[in-house]
Amino acid sequence: MLATIAKRLVTVLPTLVGVVIVTFLLTRVLPGDPAVYFAGPAATPQSIAEIRKGLGLDRPLPEQFARYVNDLAHGNFGNSLSTGRPVATEITSRLPASAELTLLGLILSIVIAVPLGIFAAVKQGSWIDHLCRIVATAGVSLPVFFTGLLFVYIFYFKLGWSPAPIGRLDAFTTAPRNITGFYLIDSLLIGNFETFRSSLGQLILPATTLAVFSLAPIARMTRASMLSVLASEFVRTARASGLDSRTVIITYAFRNAMLPVVTTLGMVFSFLLGANVLVEKVFAWPGIGSYAVEALLQSDFAPVQGFVLTMAVLYVALNLLIDMLYGVIDPRVRLEA
Amino acid sequence: MTETSLTMTPAASAQPNPPVNLPPSNSVLRHARYVVEENPVTGLSFALFVIIALCALIGPYIVPYDPLASNTTATLQAPSLHHWFGTDQLGRDIFSRVVVATRLDFVIAIASVAMVFVLGGLAGISAGFFLGWTDRIVGRISDTIMAFPLFVLAMGIVAALGNTVTNIVIATAIINFPLYVRVARAEANVRREAGFVQAARLSGNGDFRILLMHILPNIMPIMMVQISLTMGYAILNAAGLSFIGLGVKPPTPEWGIMVAEGATNIISGEWWVAFFPGAALMIAVFCFNLLGDGLRDLVDPQRRT
Numbered sequence: 173m174l175a176t177i178a179k180r181l182v183t184v185l186p187t188l189v190g191v192v193i194v195t196f197l198l199t200r201v202l203p204g205d206p207a208v209y210f211a212g213p214a215a216t217p218q219s220i221a222e223i224r225k226g227l228g229l230d231r232p233l234p235e236q237f238a239r240y241v242n243d244l245a246h247g248n249f250g251n252s253l254s255t256g257r258p259v260a261t262e263i264t265s266r267l268p269a270s271a272e273l274t275l276l277g278l279i280l281s282i283v284i285a286v287p288l289g290i291f292a293a294v295k296q297g298s299w300i301d302h303l304c305r306i307v308a309t310a311g312v313s314l315p316v317f318f319t320g321l322l323f324v325y326i327f328y329f330k331l332g333w334s335p336a337p338i339g340r341l342d343a344f345t346t347a348p349r350n351i352t353g354f355y356l357i358d359s360l361l362i363g364n365f366e367t368f369r370s371s372l373g374q375l376i377l378p379a380t381t382l383a384v385f386s387l388a389p390i391a392r393m394t395r396a397s398m399l400s401v402l403a404s405e406f407v408r409t410a411r412a413s414g415l416d417s418r419t420v421i422i423t424y425a426f427r428n429a430m431l432p433v434v435t436t437l438g439m440v441f442s443f444l445l446g447a448n449v450l451v452e453k454v455f456a457w458p459g460i461g462s463y464a465v466e467a468l469l470q471s472d473f474a475p476v477q478g479f480v481l482t483m484a485v486l487y488v489a490l491n492l493l494i495d496m497l498y499g500v501i502d503p504r505v506r507l508e509a
Numbered sequence: 510m511t512e513t514s515l516t517m518t519p520a521a522s523a524q525p526n527p528p529v530n531l532p533p534s535n536s537v538l539r540h541a542r543y544v545v546e547e548n549p550v551t552g553l554s555f556a557l558f559v560i561i562a563l564c565a566l567i568g569p570y571i572v573p574y575d576p577l578a579s580n581t582t583a584t585l586q587a588p589s590l591h592h593w594f595g596t597d598q599l600g601r602d603i604f605s606r607v608v609v610a611t612r613l614d615f616v617i618a619i620a621s622v623a624m625v626f627v628l629g630g631l632a633g634i635s636a637g638f639f640l641g642w643t644d645r646i647v648g649r650i651s652d653t654i655m656a657f658p659l660f661v662l663a664m665g666i667v668a669a670l671g672n673t674v675t676n677i678v679i680a681t682a683i684i685n686f687p688l689y690v691r692v693a694r695a696e697a698n699v700r701r702e703a704g705f706v707q708a709a710r711l712s713g714n715g716d717f718r719i720l721l722m723h724i725l726p727n728i729m730p731i732m733m734v735q736i737s738l739t740m741g742y743a744i745l746n747a748a749g750l751s752f753i754g755l756g757v758k759p760p761t762p763e764w765g766i767m768v769a770e771g772a773t774n775i776i777s778g779e780w781w782v783a784f785f786p787g788a789a790l791m792i793a794v795f796c797f798n799l800l801g802d803g804l805r806d807l808v809d810p811q812r813r814t
Contacts, residue, residue, distance in 0.1 A: 446658045
């Protein structure tokens with residue numbers, strides 16, 4: 173197993189190199205003067221020249237790249253222009269908020285989509301199958317920011333069930349002591365149920381918005397792969413041997429059907445991490461997405477660059493994790509490696 | 510797309526002479542009618558597509574109000590007979606703005622899809638046909654693009670290139686590049702040693718001529734399906750970028766930015782400001798997704814689910 177992981181880690185390296193090169197190129201080679209970007213809109217020619225020197229932009233490109241990689245290796249993502257704070261600290265402090273939201277959204281969507289897909293496949297042609305098809309087609313067509321706003325209107329303005337979309341906690345609740353950075357877990361750990369409730373209340377709408385968005389591919393894939401597994405011979409044999417349908421579906425079919433679904437998770441993460449930015453903007457969520465959007469609008473490029481790099485590295489890591497999960501679920505993958 | 514190319518399924522086009530008994534146009538129509546009857550949803554999506562295309566073409570000439578004209582005496586009015594979709598905080602008629610915005614959203618999507626079709630399609634068929642270094646380089650480029658969460662990469666590209674509509678088009682094209690490469694590469698690779706390619710080579714055609722005159726026309730149907738499948742995603746992506754404030758500048762009517770403008774009104778109960786542009790966006794994307802599925806059924810019956 174360790175050898176498999178090591179082997180897989182090696183294949184990730186070229187991808188990571190590609191990611192670093194692209195984020196570097198985004199600022200250096202493309203048209204326009206990066207010093208002007210970094211200097212911001214209200215810069216004088218003198219300050220631009222100073223920044224150019226300070227950033228080492230008067231040096232040849234390979235040297236700049238080496239410097240960039242060296243900075244990254246020391247955890248230096250540069251400083252934000254508008255706040256003056258280092259991008260790396262800002263991103264680390266905001267990452268848990270984004271991660272908590274994205275993970276809860278993903279869990280919600282798996283909890284709904286997988287059973288939905290299974291039922292749709294088992295009872296093909298029934299109302300639940302049609303529901304699954306509608307959800308799958310509508311889910312990919314709904315702009316995530318639009319769903320979010322609809323939810324705010326219905327559940328905050330009309331029904332008053334959910335709190336105002338102002339961030340991770342209500343105005344009168346204080347944040348729990350920072351242990352994991354996830355408010356839900358931290359508040360439970362210190363036994364502060366009021367904070368837990370407030371944080372869950374704030375989380376539920378944005379997480380559901382993300383879940384609705386990512387439901388579609390998971391449900392569709394679960395249904396399709398469940399259908400093909402149910403039609404296979406070992407399921408027929410299991411049925412013929414007199415096993416009850418519960419055992420056949422859950423023990424025999426489900427585990428085999430999960431493989432393609434786990435593979436789809438890679439694509440789902442690509443969508444989720446992107447959709448996260450939009451959802452954070454709708455719900456004023458203090459995560460790295462809204463940080464990047466604010467910086468983008470002020471032409472403050474260092475945070476955007478740091479954000480793109482962080483997201484890409486996260487995404488590569490998630491894909492690696494999915495590959496390993498694949499090995500856990502399917503012994504054949506382990507044997508081949 | 511020529512009509513004859515539509516009749517060829519990939520299996521049939523691998524052989525040089527598909528047996529065509531009927532005049533081609535007739536058989537296309539018949540096949541199209543069959544697919545529509547089989548799946549009325551495709552017919553519905555085609556009707557929707559015609560409406561959207563009409564809005565994009567003649568929208569600005571038929572709307573009742575000037576989409577940019579503000580009217581301070583009629584701000585934030587609920588939908589009524591005068592203003593079907595209500596008015597926004599500047600008193601502009603939302604119905605007119607939604608209809609006029611169709612053209613911009615449509616043009617952004619079409620331009621980006623056309624761009625990625627040319628770049629990704631050519632890169633993909635070259636990779637699948639020449640293999641070797643071409644294949645490795647093209648593959649490496651798509652892998653690197655796929656290593657990013659796509660929307661995040663689009664944000665980074667627009668930030669780097671500059672905050673304009675053109676750059677939204679470019680960014681949307683770039684993030685779709687790997688999809689087109691994958692399809693074009695696979696299709697070209699299958700036909701690499703096909704009989705008609707060998708025949709063309711024997712008659713003295715060069716590699717590039719074979720690629721452009723023989724292989725490209727044969728994979729057009731599949732690429733058309735790819736286009737309609739990615740149109741919806743292109744619109745969503747462009748609207749998402751303008752929702753966070755990139756590309757389109759405020760007074761311009763565009764669905765994404767209109768939803769963003771209406772976002773503040775949602776909390777105070779004026780739902781219509783954000784709802785109608787958002788619904789238009791949703792319907793357009795829905796229409797393209799259905800159309801893509803329908804077109805795939807038409808071109809490639811084996812992949813029907």
